Amino acid sequence: MAGYFNEISDDEKAERPSALVDETVKFVHAIRKYILGLLMFQFVSPFLRHYFPYFKNKSDDYIQNIKFINQRMDTIIKRRRQEIENTPLDKPLPNDMLTSIITANTFRDVNYNKIDEKEAMRPMTDPEIRGIIFDGIIAGTDTTANLISFIVYYLAHHPDVKRKMFDEVDRIFQDDKTRPITESDVHNLKYCEAIVKEVARIFSVVNSFPRSLEKPDEIGGYQWPADTMLRINIDAIHHNEEYWEEPNKFNPDRWMVEGFEPKKNSFIMFGGGLRVCPGRKLAMIELICLTALIFRKYDIDLIDKKAPLKTESATVTACTELLVDIKLRN
């Protein structure tokens, strides 16, 4: 946050040691570079990458970048392991993702006593922990961050929906603007959940995902050989009249109808089957909490309501600019 603040602020800077900020900025830039580099390894053949200087230099640079990320993450994991070891057994550990993964299947795991000894798995190694955290960063940051921007945009364009959301949030928090949100609040924020789902339906943040055919199959009336790569078009399915009434209408109330369930495979914001998004529950909790906690305290409007939503689509549809006016609610 401090790094991002410093990047966008000309005169005022965050009150943080600059070495620490520089280190994290470097890490964030390396992650961005990694994402850009993925295209190189997907679309440029190994032959070109190994023997053509232009591609070789670029791919070597990306590989160095991955090594840098791995080293940084290994240092962070080792440091946290040390902190956990130095924490007395009667002192609780923090609930963050890294601590939970390091302590999983050890006696410091909060669920350890509930695990049947025969079923208990071994704790994870550093490279496994690094893989999980890295997946979380790559797949779980831009997705949630962009979706919350789209939520702000759609709420600003639908004051009736925003009003109903304020009513729900104010009823649940009873005008308390600071108390921490609880698990039962998250279950009770049904309209906020409906808003998250409806924004995700009408404006997909991940617009498609790939599948490869294991064996020949018929799809869409055509025969396809084994190993054909297909892309499942989330956007098209979310706007298909066969599955959705008035698909182009932003209507969170459709999710509030008693017993409403989308038709099978017609709501696939998180994909489906074996490769379904493993972060889906975390993502929903984050988005419901963010929506409720931001709007219980602030009202957010758009500077220019007529301006179209500015986005750029690659693997994720990213919001490139959203100028907003944030006011404290009375």
Ligand code: HEM
């Ligand atoms: C609004 C938020 C998110 C959206 C819309 C989203 C969407 C998706 C989609 C569509 C897929 C492909 C699923 C498939 O192929 O069937 C996916 C995969 C994945 N997501 Fe998410 N995701 C979100 C948040 C997260 C979070 C918070 C995490 C982790 C902390 C995460 C981790 C992953 C991982 C690791 C995969 C790859 C799974 C695999 O290939 O087996 N995602 N996500």
